[in-house]
Amino acid sequence: MSFEATAAYAKKQDKKDPLKKFRKEFHFPGGKGEKRIYFCGNSLGLQPKDVEKAIKQELKDWKNLAVDGYLHAKNPWLYYQHYFRKPLSKIMGCKKEEVTVMNALTVNLHLLLLSFYRPAGVRYKIMMEAGAFPSDQYAAETQVGFYGYDPADAIIEIAPREGEKTLRTEDILNAIEENKDSLALVLFGGINYYTGQLFDIKAITEAAHTAGAIAGFDLAHVAGNVPMRLHYWGVDFAAWCSYKYLNAGPGAVSGIYIHEQYANDTRYRRMGGWWGNDEKTRFKMEKGFIPQEGAGGWQLSTAQVFNMVSLKASLNLFDEAGIHALRHKSLRLTAYLEFLLHQLHHISFEILTPADPLQRGAQLSLFFTENGKAIHQRLTGKGLVVDYREPGVIRFAPAPLYNSFEDVYRVYEILKEV
Numbered sequence: 168m169s170f171e172a173t174a175a176y177a178k179k180q181d182k183k184d185p186l187k188k189f190r191k192e193f194h195f196p197g198g199k200g201e202k203r204i205y206f207c208g209n210s211l212g213l214q215p216k217d218v219e220k221a222i223k224q225e226l227k228d229w230k231n232l233a234v235d236g237y238l239h240a241k242n243p244w245l246y247y248q249h250y251f252r253k254p255l256s257k258i259m260g261c262k263k264e265e266v267t268v269m270n271a272l273t274v275n276l277h278l279l280l281l282s283f284y285r286p287a288g289v290r291y292k293i294m295m296e297a298g299a300f301p302s303d304q305y306a307a308e309t310q311v312g313f314y315g316y317d318p319a320d321a322i323i324e325i326a327p328r329e330g331e332k333t334l335r336t337e338d339i340l341n342a343i344e345e346n347k348d349s350l351a352l353v354l355f356g357g358i359n360y361y362t363g364q365l366f367d368i369k370a371i372t373e374a375a376h377t378a379g380a381i382a383g384f385d386l387a388h389v390a391g392n393v394p395m396r397l398h399y400w401g402v403d404f405a406a407w408c409s410y411k412y413l414n415a416g417p418g419a420v421s422g423i424y425i426h427e428q429y430a431n432d433t434r435y436r437r438m439g440g441w442w443g444n445d446e447k448t449r450f451k452m453e454k455g456f457i458p459q460e461g462a463g464g465w466q467l468s469t470a471q472v473f474n475m476v477s478l479k480a481s482l483n484l485f486d487e488a489g490i491h492a493l494r495h496k497s498l499r500l501t502a503y504l505e506f507l508l509h510q511l512h513h514i515s516f517e518i519l520t521p522a523d524p525l526q527r528g529a530q531l532s533l534f535f536t537e538n539g540k541a542i543h544q545r546l547t548g549k550g551l552v553v554d555y556r557e558p559g560v561i562r563f564a565p566a567p568l569y570n571s572f573e574d575v576y577r578v579y580e581i582l583k584e585v
């Protein structure tokens with residue numbers, strides 16, 4: 168890819184961008200006359216303008232129909248989870264029956280671990296990337312503790328080599344192979360939240376399976392960012408939140424994927440609830456849990472309509488834009504940011520995120536050896552929304568659905584001035 172560091176060039180790219188119309192589908196933060204640049208979609212995606220209408224529809228149906236809304240709302244609440252299966256299956260690369268939405272991400276990690284982390288005999292260890300998102304660390308730590316293991320023994324963390332910032336795939340695969348007798352589960356992030364490294368999910372899954380272990384992934388930073396092929400890669404399970412690149416609002420419902428081979432496999436214990444019961448017999452209120460086929464069989468509670476409705480509105484945009492077209496733009500957008508960063512010589516920083524576009528999504532993490540915090544404050548003061556993570560890392564995430572090449576160029580101009 169070749170780029171130019173001029174505003175005219177950036178504008179030209181936006182003009183040619185087949186996805187440019189989606190930008191105006193979003194609310195950008197900031198009062199009147201204050202133009203803020205939003206590069207924080209990896210933390211909380213922007214609000215799609217259609218969300219308000221979608222929420223109002225549910226409020227109206229609740230007001231006018233009350234309990235009858237379960238069957239007669241514009242989007243009958245009884246089947247609310249059904250509305251997500253098709254659009255999410257396209258984003259995740261799996262069958263419709265393999266996905267559903269329910270609960271929140273960490274809750275789902277625990278539920279899925281209860282099903283798929285099955286320590287027995289000498290095979291009881293969980294392998295993770297070192298520096299995984301804290302909630303994932305706590306989930307693994309408390310799960311192994313739940314079975315009476317010592318986390319220091321039962322959790323194997325793979326760290327980058329001395330002097331390196333990200334993991335080499337070969338090191339991950341070798342570590343899996345070396346621990347093949349004791350591994351019960353490989354639980355990796357899809358993209359590490361801190362470094363922005365996208366892992367080779369296909370290769371990790373294959374290695375885990377060869378070692379006789381289950382392969383599960385936390386796709387919080389992947390969902391809506393990088394297209395997946397979960398079914399085809401044979402991934403066993405995955406979970407993600409929908410308030411990052413999926414733009415469904417703070418704390419919005421989590422998604423889960425479970426490979427179809429487990430749909431009816433009762434060896435994989437699960438927690439039962441009436442919303443996971445076969446829909447044909449759910450309201451017979453009888454004894455004996457009969458799970459629905461597929462990921463829906465892991466649902467527990469009545470669909471949380473108000474925690475799902477924004478995702479529904481947001482997924483319409485993904486469906487229209489197409490995850491592959493988004494990725495195509497994203498590769499260029501992030502590469503353009505990287506190109507411009509390389510033109511800056513007055514501030515010293517290191518890009519932690521891999522330079523290989525296939526090992527990253529929409530995020531570049533910059534490590535500032537000095538004054539990271541102060542630089543972050545300066546950027547914020549100039550209207551740029553990016554986040555800061557100790558010690559000294561600022562994450563920049565141009566989201567292809569609503570960010571433009573001009574946004575990227577303006578960020579470069581702001582950085583030139585600090």
Ligand SMILES: *Cc1c(COP(=O)(O)O)cnc(C)c1O
Binds near residue numbers: 271387408
């Ligand atoms: C954002 C994120 C979470 C957050 O979990 P919640 O239960 O939604 O608070 C967990 N894990 C990863 C990897 C994340 O990126």
